[in-house]
Amino acid sequence: MQAIKRKKQKERIIENFFLICAFVAVVSVFAITVFVFYNGIKPFVSNSYPLWDFLTGVEWRPGSNMYGIFYMIVGSVLATFGAILIGVPVAIFTAVYISELAGSRIGKVIRFAVELLAGIPSVLYGVFGLGIIVPYVLKISPNAQGESLLATIMVLAIMILPTVVSISETSISVVPKEYREGSYALGASKIQTIFKVVLPAARSGIMTGVILGIGRAIGETMAVMLVCGNPIAGIPTSLFDQIRPLTTNIALEMGYASGVHQELLYSTGVVLFIFIMIINLAVNKLVKAKVGS
Amino acid sequence: MSRKASDFLVKGIIYLATGITLSVLLFIVGFIFVKGIGLVNWDFLTRDFNEKVVYAFMESNDVPLGIDEETLSKKNPYDKRYETHLEGPIYIKNIGAAIAKVAYKNHSTEREQFVITYIEKDSPFHSVKDSTGKDIKIRTDYIVQSINGNDFSGMTLAEVAEAIAAESGELKVKIVQPGGGIKSNIITTLYMVLLSLLVALPLGVFGAIYLTEYAKPGRLVNMIRFAAECLAGIPSIIFGLFGMAFFVVALNFQISLISGSLTVAIILLPVIIRSTEEALKTVPMAFREGSLALGATKLQTIFKVVLPCAVPGIATAVLLSIGRVVGESAALLLTAGTVAQIPGTLFSPGSTLTVQAYYVAKEEGNIELACAIGIVIIVIVIVLNILSRITSDKLDVFNKR
Numbered sequence A: 001m002q003a004i005k006r007k008k009q010k011e012r013i014i015e016n017f018f019l020i021c022a023f024v025a026v027v028s029v030f031a032i033t034v035f036v037f038y039n040g041i042k043p044f045v046s047n048s049y050p051l052w053d054f055l056t057g058v059e060w061r062p063g064s065n066m067y068g069i070f071y072m073i074v075g076s077v078l079a080t081f082g083a084i085l086i087g088v089p090v091a092i093f094t095a096v097y098i099s100e101l102a103g104s105r106i107g108k109v110i111r112f113a114v115e116l117l118a119g120i121p122s123v124l125y126g127v128f129g130l131g132i133i134v135p136y137v138l139k140i141s142p143n144a145q146g147e148s149l150l151a152t153i154m155v156l157a158i159m160i161l162p163t164v165v166s167i168s169e170t171s172i173s174v175v176p177k178e179y180r181e182g183s184y185a186l187g188a189s190k191i192q193t194i195f196k197v198v199l200p201a202a203r204s205g206i207m208t209g210v211i212l213g214i215g216r217a218i219g220e221t222m223a224v225m226l227v228c229g230n231p232i233a234g235i236p237t238s239l240f241d242q243i244r245p246l247t248t249n250i251a252l253e254m255g256y257a258s259g260v261h262q263e264l265l266y267s268t269g270v271v272l273f274i275f276i277m278i279i280n281l282a283v284n285k286l287v288k289a290k291v292g293s
Numbered sequence B: 001m002s003r004k005a006s007d008f009l010v011k012g013i014i015y016l017a018t019g020i021t022l023s024v025l026l027f028i029v030g031f032i033f034v035k036g037i038g039l040v041n042w043d044f045l046t047r048d049f050n051e052k053v054v055y056a057f058m059e060s061n062d063v064p065l066g067i068d069e070e071t072l073s074k075k076n077p078y079d080k081r082y083e084t085h086l087e088g089p090i091y092i093k094n095i096g097a098a099i100a101k102v103a104y105k106n107h108s109t110e111r112e113q114f115v116i117t118y119i120e121k122d123s124p125f126h127s128v129k130d131s132t133g134k135d136i137k138i139r140t141d142y143i144v145q146s147i148n149g150n151d152f153s154g155m156t157l158a159e160v161a162e163a164i165a166a167e168s169g170e171l172k173v174k175i176v177q178p179g180g181g182i183k184s185n186i187i188t189t190l191y192m193v194l195l196s197l198l199v200a201l202p203l204g205v206f207g208a209i210y211l212t213e214y215a216k217p218g219r220l221v222n223m224i225r226f227a228a229e230c231l232a233g234i235p236s237i238i239f240g241l242f243g244m245a246f247f248v249v250a251l252n253f254q255i256s257l258i259s260g261s262l263t264v265a266i267i268l269l270p271v272i273i274r275s276t277e278e279a280l281k282t283v284p285m286a287f288r289e290g291s292l293a294l295g296a297t298k299l300q301t302i303f304k305v306v307l308p309c310a311v312p313g314i315a316t317a318v319l320l321s322i323g324r325v326v327g328e329s330a331a332l333l334l335t336a337g338t339v340a341q342i343p344g345t346l347f348s349p350g351s352t353l354t355v356q357a358y359y360v361a362k363e364e365g366n367i368e369l370a371c372a373i374g375i376v377i378i379v380i381v382i383v384l385n386i387l388s389r390i391t392s393d394k395l396d397v398f399n400k401r
Helices: A002-045 A051-056 A070-101 A104-119 A122-140 A149-173 A177-185 A190-201 A203-219 A222-227 A246-253 A259-292 B003-039 B042-046 B069-074 B157-165 B183-214 B219-233 B236-250 B257-282 B285-293 B298-327 B330-335 B353-362 B367-400
Strands: B052-059 B083-092 B097-105 B110-119 B143-147 B170-177
Touching: A002 A051, A002 A259, A002 B183, A002 B219, A002 B236, A002 B257, A002 B298, A051 A259, A070 A104, A070 A149, A070 A190, A070 A203, A070 A246, A070 A259, A070 B003, A104 A149, A104 B003, A104 B367, A122 A149, A122 A222, A122 B003, A122 B353, A122 B367, A149 A203, A149 A222, A149 B003, A177 A190, A190 A203, A190 B003, A203 A246, A203 A259, A203 B236, A222 A246, A222 B353, A246 A259, A246 B236, A246 B330, A259 B219, A259 B236, B003 B367, B042 B183, B069 B083, B083 B110, B083 B157, B097 B157, B143 B157, B183 B219, B183 B257, B183 B298, B183 B353, B219 B257, B236 B257, B236 B330, B257 B298, B257 B330, B285 B298, B298 B353, B298 B367, B330 B353, B353 B367
Parallel strands: none
Antiparallel strands: B052 B170, B083 B097, B097 B110, B110 B143, B143 B170
8 A cells, every 4th residue: 555655645745846846938028028028127127228229219328328229120011911922922932832732752852952952051041141142232222231131031031931831831831722623623724723712721730830820030139130220320211221221230239238238138129029028929919820720 | 813823823833832941951051061071071070179289298218210201201181171281300310200391271270280190109208298197189280389488480491300319318398289160069069969868868757658658638637738839939049048147157057067057958858849749649559458467567668668769759858859959059159158178077168069050150250161061960950850851751650660
């Protein structure tokens, strides 16, 4: 009896230990939120910098105590929007090819290529952008440098490809065969079936892929840092203007910043964090909607 | 437009898009290989990134040349990426070594220097101490810059040989250990992978065990799942900010190997939890029931039956994690630093391959070197990709059986 009891007790302890391990994820999310928000809200609570100036300012000059991130928000949003505009159609068509048109062997090869594209670290996309895209943009640009919104958009468009392709492809391939057969039976061609039946049926999955792509684009740091130019002021008005997304602002200056400067970098992180949270919630809602239907 | 024509057009667009995706990949990989391959060789993998100057103290000792001149002249341990042979080599008896003059040129500096090409068996170079009296090793690709304060810059090889031969007794030689390699970055990356896995693997695997084997559906499980999803969606720069605020500042770990690896461990958690969960779910329920029916406890069932079956899945998780660590840069930039050195302790900084690639591209504008590092990274990524394919196939095979 005693032995069984002890055994049971041991099992209980270990179960709780497993629970604690699983709970580390929750604690981490909590800690990340608390630490970033705590540091980021501090300057506004202690009145060392006005929140309004921070959110609407268009100059970031730590030397003269000017910390405005509005032009960074604009830069981040424009770059992400441009990347989606270019990257998503290419990605969805590629996904259509892989799951609907390609033979199984070619499909496998392309899928492997897409996976590889996903595995390439972001720094290397940046190096590629700096080595190829930036010089090319410089050739057609009226400005004196190739680092620009356009170069950033190109790099980000490439970087979201694998995310959008693989998620769209998965959701296209789970569309039931009967849908296609029904469409064919009604006399629709293969292309008509794809665009009128299959893609609408896979809509929510594709949307999830797009939103994850947005998340990746807006959170991308290292690749963007190499090609965006990082100006200290100015809302971008043309594709050839330099931009300074929120992410690179943090990465560039965190290494040496201190005091209010450092806290406001955390505030930049908070703004980014809020963007990401909105995106995460959207994904969550979409996934739930899909499960519901 | 007829249906046939419009179908044809759309098909064309689909092919074009796929072509773009494929060619982008080929173009990027091709660009990195073409641009960087010229710098990749054995020296690149085995040397430190930075040059290191040492003062070597030794006793001069006449040693005759033990090999013939022709063999000697064939010894050329130059770094073929940067060094081209100019003069020599000339064998100098009192240091028992041969020296040649080479031209050195990399993307930012150009100079002439004197390289040790051969060290004789009984050479005093084999018993050298540094200024603190510690033994140091002198190798054949090292550069000599001065002897007893007599600087060699601007001299011809013959003059240098004469200057060295004129010295006797205790010699103080300024020696440069050549740089231009990524050994320290490779080792830092390795440390980072090991340390972060050491933390994240048990947490992730045990967490997944809880979620699949113990947890009853409900609030708690939803919360944990939601947290893991959130973690997967947070961009790495935010992890970097957190690592900076928590590990670097609050726990006072400084910018270091330990701060970096703990930050990365959090990034790995969702990856490991998710793949382990998937693996555990593929183990048929009948296996568990069979084990329980034989009188095994739940814990015994998990460790003796379920986990062994899920090993390929966990291996996949490990491979994916290694890929994540190798590719990680933004978080490590803020928590582990950009110093190209092998971290001596857990609390010293060091840059991984990816961070180093960023650093040379951004701070030095050296695209070739960044691409050369990129080649090493891509090779690692491809190998991991193939390996993870094999392990996940193993899991499938097991399931079909």
